[in-house]
Amino acid sequence: MMPDSMPQILLVEDDEVFARVVSRALTLREFEVSHGSTSEQALDLLKAKSFDYAILDLNLGGETSLSLIPELKQRNSALRILILTGYASITTAVEAIKLGADNYLAKPADTDEILNALLTVDESETAPVAEHAVMEPMSVKRLEWEHIQKVLNENDGNISATARQLKMHRRTLQRKLQKRPVAK
Amino acid sequence: MMPDSMPQILLVEDDEVFARVVSRALTLREFEVSHGSTSEQALDLLKAKSFDYAILDLNLGGETSLSLIPELKQRNSALRILILTGYASITTAVEAIKLGADNYLAKPADTDEILNALLTVDESETAPVAEHAVMEPMSVKRLEWEHIQKVLNENDGNISATARQLKMHRRTLQRKLQKRPVAK
DNA sequence: CCGGGGAGAGACAATATGCCGCAGTAGCTG
DNA sequence: CAGCTACTGCGGCATATTGTCTCTCCCCGG
Numbered sequence: 001m002m003p004d005s006m007p008q009i010l011l012v013e014d015d016e017v018f019a020r021v022v023s024r025a026l027t028l029r030e031f032e033v034s035h036g037s038t039s040e041q042a043l044d045l046l047k048a049k050s051f052d053y054a055i056l057d058l059n060l061g062g063e064t065s066l067s068l069i070p071e072l073k074q075r076n077s078a079l080r081i082l083i084l085t086g087y088a089s090i091t092t093a094v095e096a097i098k099l100g101a102d103n104y105l106a107k108p109a110d111t112d113e114i115l116n117a118l119l120t121v122d123e124s125e126t127a128p129v130a131e132h133a134v135m136e137p138m139s140v141k142r143l144e145w146e147h148i149q150k151v152l153n154e155n156d157g158n159i160s161a162t163a164r165q166l167k168m169h170r171r172t173l174q175r176k177l178q179k180r181p182v183a184k
Numbered sequence: 185m186m187p188d189s190m191p192q193i194l195l196v197e198d199d200e201v202f203a204r205v206v207s208r209a210l211t212l213r214e215f216e217v218s219h220g221s222t223s224e225q226a227l228d229l230l231k232a233k234s235f236d237y238a239i240l241d242l243n244l245g246g247e248t249s250l251s252l253i254p255e256l257k258q259r260n261s262a263l264r265i266l267i268l269t270g271y272a273s274i275t276t277a278v279e280a281i282k283l284g285a286d287n288y289l290a291k292p293a294d295t296d297e298i299l300n301a302l303l304t305v306d307e308s309e310t311a312p313v314a315e316h317a318v319m320e321p322m323s324v325k326r327l328e329w330e331h332i333q334k335v336l337n338e339n340d341g342n343i344s345a346t347a348r349q350l351k352m353h354r355r356t357l358q359r360k361l362q363k364r365p366v367a368k
Numbered sequence: 369c370c371g372g373g374g375a376g377a378g379a380c381a382a383t384a385t386g387c388c389g390c391a392g393t394a395g396c397t398g
Numbered sequence: 399c400a401g402c403t404a405c406t407g408c409g410g411c412a413t414a415t416t417g418t419c420t421c422t423c424c425c426c427g428g
Contacts, residue, residue, distance in 0.1 A: 093278055
């Protein structure tokens with residue numbers, strides 16, 4: 001189709017399921033995605049080819065991908081790096097940006113949000129009229145639903161444990177789960 | 185004692201009470217503090233003398249102090265800037281750091297925390313930060329707050345537009361914004 | 369057989385939300 | 399300047415959602 005005009009994206013993510021979903025979505029939008037699960041794999045991929053963008057999961061197994069940032073930047077200072085994490089915090093966000101990441105996003109995030117975060121040059125003052133016109137953020141309800149499902153999954157379906165982590169009452173979580181997912 | 189060896193701190197904070205408390209605490213620790221309540225005052229102070237550190241409240245009346253960051257940096261690139269806010273969010277943290285702030289702290293913060301955030305050279309290479317604790321997901325409330333801040337930021341602070349995108353009633357959004365962000 | 373933890377669910381008070389309406393402000397335009 | 403349009407802040411409700419407490423059932427390892 002259009003082999004050499006496709007932007008190259010390096011995806012470093014240890015959640016295979018999520019990685020597959022993102023890869024597919026990005027591929028459909030005319031990006032070429034290379035996926036690695038660890039820092040080592042990421043570096044290997046980086047040696048093999050050059051990338052335009054990188055999406056890093058902050059938590060790779062037991063390790064953090066923060067240390068990867070300087071290495072990536074060193075090889076290619078034009079590389080735009082997006083940090084994506086299910087355990088977002090202001091602290092790690094600040095650190096990531098200081099280390100050279102270009103943006104930082106908390107999961108759950110849909111493809112539009114990811115792409116927007118990755119592509120937007122700098123909404124600070126550069127673009128008075130950003131072209132993100134067509135894309136719209138998830139509703140609060142939907143985001144909540146996604147997040148709950150994710151945490152619930154991490155806890156192997158244990159509602160009590162999930163409620164504790166989410167700092168909400170178990171009864172409340174129970175009721176939320178009985179309702180069906182919000183459409184949009 | 186040692187008049188001219190005292191580090192100069194520029195404090196930009198519109199909450200008079202808080203400003204007084206911080207000023208006193210810092211003065212007791214051998215810093216010389218100059219206080220301004222608005223961006224204009226801050227710039228005036230900056231013209232009058234040179235500073236080593238700056239502490240900016242993110243929310244100055246109706247304005248944001250983010251735009252002040254580049255101006256401060258321009259005059260003195262060695263100036264260490266700390267952003268302090270009672271309405272902390274990942275979005276504004278990322279923006280502040282991109283604009284050149286050196287650190288970002290959420291209120292409430294005691295003097296020790298403030299000083300530490302201001303003085304610590306760079307915890308970047310002090311790496312072991314990330315994995316010390318058992319990473320736990322954000323609470324639902326926190327995630328909601330972060331998401332709201334993010335979308336609000338994308339809409340340049342337009343509450344009505346944000347409410348529409350988030351599919352929640354404007355009155356509801358308005359009320360949520362008046363409350364302080366949840367601790368964790 | 370007992371104790372601990374999880375799950376489902378009823379009841380009720382405390383909050384939060386949706387949805388009015390009104391007033392004030394700002395920008396635009398004929 | 400009047401006449402629009404859009405945003406903001408905020409006061410009332412009526413209704414919906416939560417937080418809490420309480421009681422069963424289950425399942426599992428001692």
